[in-house]
Amino acid sequence: MSFRPSRRDALAVAALALIAAPAFAADEVDLGPAQPGRIRAAKVEAAIRLIPADFKFATPGKLTVASVPGRLPFAVLATDNKTPVGSEPDIAQLVADGLGLELVNVPTVWADWPLGLVSGKFDAVIHNVTVTEERKEKFDFSTYRKDLLGFYVALTNKIANISKPEDIAGLKVIVSSGTNQEQILLRWIEANKAKGLAATELQYYDDEAVLDLAIQSGRADAYFGPNATSAFKASRQNNLKQVGTFSGGWPITAEIAVTTRKGSGLADAVTAVLNEQIANGNYAKSLARWSLSAEAIDKSQTNPPGLPKK
Template identity: 75%
Template sequence: MKSRLLSATLGGILSLTGLFAGAAFAEETDLSPEQAGRVRAEKVEEAIALIPKDFKFNTPGKLTVASVPGRLPFATYATDTKTPVGGEPDLAQLVADSLGLELQLIPVAWADWPLGLTSGRFDAVIHNVTVTEERKEKFDFSSYRNDLLGFYVPLDSKVTSIAKPEDVAGLKVIVSAGTNQEQILVRWVEANKAKGLADTEIQYYDDEAVLDTALLSGRADAYLGPNATSAYKAAHQKNTRLVGTFSGGWPETAEIAVATKKDSGLAEAITAALNAQIKNGNYARTLERWNLTAEAITESRTNPPGLPKQ
């Protein structure tokens, strides 16, 4: 059962609440362009040795990386309104440091990164890009996070675990329309119906503040969305908790990776750089800084299996 619950008046009022909440986030999070708390790394000679001798960086001496400022913990603009900061820029810094290069971040719109990478506008893309078999035909990848979805409930909720389709039977679940997680949830609901289990009411909200109020007021039981953004939000607002995670490619495993130009040879060097930072602990400290620990991997891989073509 699907329900679209929208209220322009309530949404307008609660959007103001969301603005105040956003201000509180800014006070608790370092959004300065200097990023004094950012984890830095030493050169990794093994990784540097893997850079092809004929590889030409966009700017000599620099690793030029595309970033998509929009939402934390991935990336947003710093207080100077031009410098991308967040978990993905921090990861880009580790890679650049490992390769003995200065980091140069290029803010782009999400839809523009494939063409920009192909044309050589930047050397790599580091912004929550999921590895897919279709993308692997055009780009190379170096994995650095698991792609996780998360179920979040209010702190006082009686729901303790959502680990399988049967666990959403009889619940009211919020999800964003047109997303991968919506498709997964719909498949879960259909599977439950085939088993004769109670229906799940799927709710949609166009305004995040209205969504939050619906969840915290009890009009909905759970919210399903990208674990990274929900985990960051839960850590700061402290009014929701995680009750289950699963792969963003369910039932397949999905990984987030650095994207580089196909057959450029840079991916192997970046993979070696990432593995060095995983081994020395800098990687873990970087993820912890942005509440991304739940998505940590134990080893970076070049061109791991991607989500199958649709």
């Protein structure tokens, strides 16, 4: 069973806005282009030696990285309306510093990054790209973060833990249509049905404010979506709590990675830089800055197994 709010429903829920906690204010986050709080790194000579002699950077002496500004903590445009800032540009800075290069962070749209990378417009893409077997046919990867999905409920909700399919039986769960997390929930619902457990009602909202109000008002029990955005929101509001996380490829583990051109040879150098940052603590500090510590990995890998082809 699913629920999609009508315009009347949306207006009714929106009327509760005065009693709901607001989303974080822009002035609570440094959106200036200078980013003085960004973690910086020293050169990693061993990684620099791994860069192929014939590798041609988009701009000599610089690492040109594509980012997709749109939502924190990943990236948004700074107050100058041209510089991407967020967790992904911070990782890009660590990589550029480690390779001894100046960072050039180029804003783009999601649909354009593959062609931009293949054509040499960018040296790398660093924006929440999950490693998949299909993508590995065209690109190389250096992992730097777990791909996690999270369950979030109102702070006052009595739900303490969602760790298995049976835990959603009888609940009303918000999810985005057409997403991997929706497919996971649909599989769980079918499994629970076969066991004779209570039905789960899926709810869909296009408006994030209405979604938030549905959670706070009790119209919905939980939200299941990308952990990074919800964790960032929860860290700046006092009305949400995480009650469970799952791999974005459940039951298969999925990881996010720096994406480079297939066979260019840059991936091994990037992986070496990331592992040095993991070892010296810069990596942990960078993730903590954007409330992403739960998605930290112990070791970066070049082209690990990815999510299987559909």
